[in-house]
Amino acid sequence: MPRREVLLRFMESCEDGRHLASLHSLLLKTGVAHDRHYATKLTTYYAKSASVESARKLFDELPQRSVYLWNSVLGSYCRDRQYEQTLRLFKQMVSNGKSAEGKPDNYTVPVALKACAGLRVLEYGEMVHGYVKKSGEVDMDMFVGSALIDLYSKCGQMGSALKVFREFPSPDVVMCTSMITGLEHNGSPVEALQLFTQMAKTGGFVADPVSLITAISACTQLLYLKVGSSVHGFMYRMGFDANLSLLNSVLNLYAKTGSIRLAMNLFRKMPRTDVISWSSIIACYVCKGATNEALDLFNEMIEKGYKPNEVSVVGALQACAAGCNLEEGKKIHALASEKKIELNVSVSTAIVDMYMKCSSPDEAFDLFLRMPNKDVVAWVTLLSGCAENGMAYESMDVFRNMLASEIIPDAVAIVKILAACSELGILQQAICLHGYLIISGFGDNMYVGATLLELYSKCGSLDNAIKVFNGMCEKDVVIWSSMIAGYGIHGQGKEALRLFYQMTRNSSVQPNNVTFLSLLSACSHSGLIEEGIEMFNKMVHKYHLKPDSEHYSIVVDLLGRIGQLDKAIDVIEMMPTLAGSHVWGALLGACRIHDDIEMGELAARHLLHLDPDHAGYYVLLSNIYAMYGKWDDMSKVRSLIKEKKLKKAFGQSVIEVKNKTHTFVVDDRAHQDSWKIFELLRNLEMRMTEEAYVPNVEVQLNGTEEFC
DNA sequence: GTAAGTGTTC
Numbered sequence: 001m002p003r004r005e006v007l008l009r010f011m012e013s014c015e016d017g018r019h020l021a022s023l024h025s026l027l028l029k030t031g032v033a034h035d036r037h038y039a040t041k042l043t044t045y046y047a048k049s050a051s052v053e054s055a056r057k058l059f060d061e062l063p064q065r066s067v068y069l070w071n072s073v074l075g076s077y078c079r080d081r082q083y084e085q086t087l088r089l090f091k092q093m094v095s096n097g098k099s100a101e102g103k104p105d106n107y108t109v110p111v112a113l114k115a116c117a118g119l120r121v122l123e124y125g126e127m128v129h130g131y132v133k134k135s136g137e138v139d140m141d142m143f144v145g146s147a148l149i150d151l152y153s154k155c156g157q158m159g160s161a162l163k164v165f166r167e168f169p170s171p172d173v174v175m176c177t178s179m180i181t182g183l184e185h186n187g188s189p190v191e192a193l194q195l196f197t198q199m200a201k202t203g204g205f206v207a208d209p210v211s212l213i214t215a216i217s218a219c220t221q222l223l224y225l226k227v228g229s230s231v232h233g234f235m236y237r238m239g240f241d242a243n244l245s246l247l248n249s250v251l252n253l254y255a256k257t258g259s260i261r262l263a264m265n266l267f268r269k270m271p272r273t274d275v276i277s278w279s280s281i282i283a284c285y286v287c288k289g290a291t292n293e294a295l296d297l298f299n300e301m302i303e304k305g306y307k308p309n310e311v312s313v314v315g316a317l318q319a320c321a322a323g324c325n326l327e328e329g330k331k332i333h334a335l336a337s338e339k340k341i342e343l344n345v346s347v348s349t350a351i352v353d354m355y356m357k358c359s360s361p362d363e364a365f366d367l368f369l370r371m372p373n374k375d376v377v378a379w380v381t382l383l384s385g386c387a388e389n390g391m392a393y394e395s396m397d398v399f400r401n402m403l404a405s406e407i408i409p410d411a412v413a414i415v416k417i418l419a420a421c422s423e424l425g426i427l428q429q430a431i432c433l434h435g436y437l438i439i440s441g442f443g444d445n446m447y448v449g450a451t452l453l454e455l456y457s458k459c460g461s462l463d464n465a466i467k468v469f470n471g472m473c474e475k476d477v478v479i480w481s482s483m484i485a486g487y488g489i490h491g492q493g494k495e496a497l498r499l500f501y502q503m504t505r506n507s508s509v510q511p512n513n514v515t516f517l518s519l520l521s522a523c524s525h526s527g528l529i530e531e532g533i534e535m536f537n538k539m540v541h542k543y544h545l546k547p548d549s550e551h552y553s554i555v556v557d558l559l560g561r562i563g564q565l566d567k568a569i570d571v572i573e574m575m576p577t578l579a580g581s582h583v584w585g586a587l588l589g590a591c592r593i594h595d596d597i598e599m600g601e602l603a604a605r606h607l608l609h610l611d612p613d614h615a616g617y618y619v620l621l622s623n624i625y626a627m628y629g630k631w632d633d634m635s636k637v638r639s640l641i642k643e644k645k646l647k648k649a650f651g652q653s654v655i656e657v658k659n660k661t662h663t664f665v666v667d668d669r670a671h672q673d674s675w676k677i678f679e680l681l682r683n684l685e686m687r688m689t690e691e692a693y694v695p696n697v698e699v700q701l702n703g704t705e706e707f708c
Numbered sequence: 709g710t711a712a713g714t715g716t717t718c
Contacts, residue, residue, distance in 0.1 A: 044709090071709070107710045114711080146711040177712040213713040220714095249714045279715040314716040349717040380718040416718055 007032070011041055017049030024054075036062065040069055047076035067102030074111045078118075086115035087124065094131070103137050106144060113147035122155040140167065146178045153182025171199075177211045184214060189221040207234070209243045216249040220256050228253040248276045255284030275306050282315040291323030298332075308335065310344050317350040326358035333367075343371060349378045356385025361394075374405070380413045387420035390663075395420050396429060411445045418451040427459035434464075443471070450478045457486035477509050485518035493526025500535075513545055520554040532558045546576075553582035560590020565599055581610045581617075588620055592627070600624045615641060 007030065014023045024042060027033040033042075039062055046055035052073070059065065059073050070093050077086040090112045093104055104112070109132055116125035129148055132138045145164055152161035165171065165179045176199045183192035196215045199205040207215075212235055219228030232250045240246050247270050254263035267273070267281045278301040285294035298316040302308060308316070313336050320329035333351050336342040342351070348371045355364035368374070368382050379402040386395035399417055402409070409417065414437060421429045434452060442448045449472045456465035469475075469483045480503045487496035500519050503509055511519075516539045523532030536555045539545050547555075552575055559568040568587055572579045584606040591600030604621040611617065618641045625634035662671060671677065 048709095068709070075710070110711055141711095143711045150712075172711095174712045179712090181712065208712095210713045217714070245714050247714090252715065255715090274715095276715045283715075309715095311716045318717085344716095346717040351717095353717070375717090377718045382718090384718065410718090412718060 003030070007038070011038070011045075014045060015048075017045065017051075020045055020049060020051065020054075034061070036064065040066070043069060044072045047072040050076070050080060052076040052080050052082065065102070067105055067108070070102055071105075071107045071111065074108060078111045078114055081118065083115035083118040086111065087119070087121075090115070103135070104131070106138055106141055109138050110143045110147035113144070113151050117147075117151040117154040120155055122151075122157065125151045125155070142168065142172055142175050145171075146175045149175065149178040149182060153178070153185060156186060158182060158186050158188070171205075173205050173208055173211055176205055177214055180211070180214045180218070184218045184221065189218040192218040193222070193224075193227070207238070209240050209246045212238075212240065213246055213249045216246075216253055220249070220253045223257050225253065225257040225259060228257075242271055244270075244272050244274060244277075248274070248280065251277055252280045255280045255287070258284075258288060260284055260288055260290075273306075275301070275309055275312055278306060279312045279315050282312065282319070286315060286318045286322060289322065291319040291325065294319035295323075295325070295328055308339065310341050310347050313339070313341060314346055314350040317347075317354045321350070321354040321357040324358050326355075326360060329354040329358055342367075345371070345373050345375055345378060349375075349381050352378065353381045353385065356381070356388060359389060361385060361389045361391065374407070376402075376407050376410055376413050379405075379407055380409075380416050384416050384420055392426065396426075409440075409442075411442060411447055414442050414445075414448050415451045418448070418455050422451070422455040422458045425459055427456075427461055430455050430459055430461075431464075434468075444473060446472070446474065446476050446479060450476075450482050453479065453482045453486060457482070457489050460490075462486060462490045462492075475507065475509065477512055477515060480507075480509055481512070481515040481518045484515060484522060488518055488522025488525055491526050493522045493528040493531070496522035496526075497528070497531060497535075511539075511543060511545075513548065513551070516543075516545065516547070517550055517554075520551060520558075524554050524557055527561075529558050529562050549575075549577070549580045549582060552579065553586045556583055557586035557590065560587060561593070563590075563594045565590060565594060565596055569599065579606070581607055581614070584610065585617070585620075588617070588624075592620065592624055595627075597624060597628055597630075613644065 007026075010026070011023060014020055020042070023045075024033070027038050027042065032038045039058055043055050043058040043062070046052070046058065055073050055076055059069065062069070070089075074086055074089055074093070077083075077089065090104070090108070093102070093108065109128060112128050113125060116122075116128060125148075129151075132140060132144060138144065145168055148164045149161045152158070152164065161179065161182050165175070168175060171179070176195065180192045180195050183189070183195060193215065196207075196211065196218070200207055205211075212231060216228050216231050219225075219231065228250070232253075235241060235243075235246060235250070247266070251263055251266050251270075254260075254266060263281060263284050267277060270277060278297065282294050282297050282301075285291070285297060295316060298308070298312065298319070301312065306312075313332060316332050317329065319325070320332060329351075333342070333354075336347050336351065341347050348367055352364045352368050355361065355367070364382065364385055368378065371378060379398065383395050383398040383402070386392075386398055414433075418430070418433060421433065430452075437443050437448060437452070449468060453465050453468045456462070456468060465483065465486045469479065469486075472479055480499070484496045484499050484503075487493070487499065496519055500511070500515070503515075504511065516535065519535050520532050523529070523535060533555065536547070536551065536558075539547060539551070552571060555571055556568045559565070559571065565587070568590060572583055572587065575583070584603045588600055588603035588607060591597070591603060601621075601624070604617060604624070607614070607617040608621075618637050622634045622637040622641075625631070625637065669678075
């Protein structure tokens with residue numbers, strides 16, 4: 001056999017990428033490595049087998065390169081996600097093309113567009129689009145069209161994406177899927193699903209596994225369990241029931257909709273699973289608060305030999321954070337270090353969050369400082385964590401440092417920052433932040449507006465809350481409810497009611513359970529008893545809403561205050577679910593006011609059964625006995641408190657003086673000026689005695705310090 | 709020879 005033929009045959013056998021290095025040295029030895037024919041073939045083989053650097057080296061040495069060869073190398077860079085290299089070589093191709101070598105063709109353009117999409121460089125992508133229109137060398141085929149749709153979608157230009165899509169009267173399944181994915185990723189899952197249905201009904205569109213994944217993904221975003229399940233059924237009819245990615249997307253639908261049984265059922269029946277399947281099922285358990293089960297699954301996954309990656313580690317860390325499981329959290333942190341993914345931005349953020357939720361801010365700071373890339377999410381995790389751990393100053397320092405690092409907050413960040421201020425009760429910070437929000441254009445965001453409104457209410461500035469409310473151009477039910485709650489907190493029940501009527505009469509917004517909770521609590525705080533009861537009846541009979549335990553407890557409280565204890569107990573008995581401790585607590589309070597010892601005992605018995613370790617209920621019961629001189633019963637309850645070693649959680653008072661917040665608990669001597677404060681208190685006491693002030697005995701009876 | 713898809717952090 002002639003030498004050339006032997007070589008060629010050997011080359012064919014190397015097409016799959018094996019033995020490329022041996023082939024290369026063989027070509028060098030036989031002296032044909034620079035022969036155009038062999039070198040071209042070897043370059044394409046290298047390009048195909050993901051050895052892009054070797055391909056490029058040969059490519060650069062070749063005196064003449066076909067368009068096919070250019071495309072091979074470009075494609076290789078692109079598959080390796082080396083988008084910048086792809087574009088650099090593409091630019092070279094365009095400029096070379098003017099002189100001698102091949103110009104970009106229909107195979108080149110989609111590769112270049114994909115690189116633009118990967119880098120989100122819209123302008124350059126538009127130039128490529130312009131090149132397609134002008135050059136005449138490139139047809140606008142489905143491949144070019146799909147790549148353009150993908151580029152515009154990834155850059156958030158849905159108008160341009162749709163314009164390209166409409167240029168094709170009969171788009172194929174891939175092009176439709178590109179369009180559907182684009183809609184779904186740009187906040188239009190409903191339109192995505194509509195396009196899917198329309199294409200499946202009318203077009204020559206035969207759904208394939210990938211298109212089904214996008215449809216299920218849209219259902220997941222919309223929490224459309226039923227529609228998604230019907231796709232699941234369709235999938236079986238089409239014979240795609242062994243497709244792992246497709247099953248994973250269905251599993252994720254079940255997980256995200258909280259259908260834990262459906263999810264677990266599918267998961268255990270799947271013929272094959274991968275780390276994605278495990279991540280979804282773990283996330284499902286975390287979401288349901290079953291954190292131990294989630295960690296068990298994570299460990300089971302590792303035992304079965306699946307390699308945990310960033311996503312599954314993040315899921316396990318969330319389980320530790322939600323379950324305040326520091327011990328397991330530390331283990332997973334160690335695992336992340338071992339797997340060299342500790343400094344991946346989402347992993348380290350999840351670790352910071354875990355430490356913060358497990359009350360270990362030092363460890364959280366330690367990692368945060370080591371993070372090489374901190375995005376807005378990482379900063380906000382640290383900030384919220386500080387607030388949750390009672391580190392007021394630190395959280396605001398973090399915010400300032402974040403802005404100094406030129407991190408631009410997103411809407412979620414703003415909401416979290418405002419919530420942190422709100423929790424801390426720092427009004428001055430709120431006002432500064434509000435100014436910042438107006439400048440940065442977040443003022444019109446409804447989530448931000450609702451949080452800001454709530455912040456002002458909680459910090460005691462009703463006027464500012466009203467200003468925010470009036471300034472919102474669009475008001476959803478959350479905004480209305482927050483304003484109603486704001487009036488309620490400030491004891492302006494009548495205003496709360498007026499606002500409720502304004503909402504139901506002048507806007508199309510429908511009240512929900514939260515609206516009524518705000519309204520009922522506003523009535524309760526302002527002593528608007530009849531009105532409160534009327535509103536509860538409206539909630540049930542006019543708006544057909546199902547009250548939950550918190551609504552019932554307010555109604556019981558309202559009825560109790562006007563002495564209608566029988567009606568209150570009727571309400572409790574009519575409740576569709578068993579009354580919780582809030583409800584019985586409200587009744588017990590009413591019994592104390594209206595001297596009903598029998599019903600009081602009944603309520604107290606329920607409470608002690610529901611929450612046997614709550615010191616406050618024992619105290620209330622003992623107070624009732626004390627009021628009726630039932631000293632034996634009283635001392636029994638008191639010794640029970642001692643026996644159980646129960647302590648009532650101390651209430652905290654927060655006061656803001658000159659931009660600084662000061663927190664106090666009962667008998668707190670920790671403050672730096674505490675001697676001055678106590679001196680003032682002593683002086684006040686003396687003046688009160690001089691002016692013959694008699695303290696309220698009932699208040700003393702309510703105190704728990706005496707027993708604890 | 710080329711285009712579409714599934715799981716993650718506040």
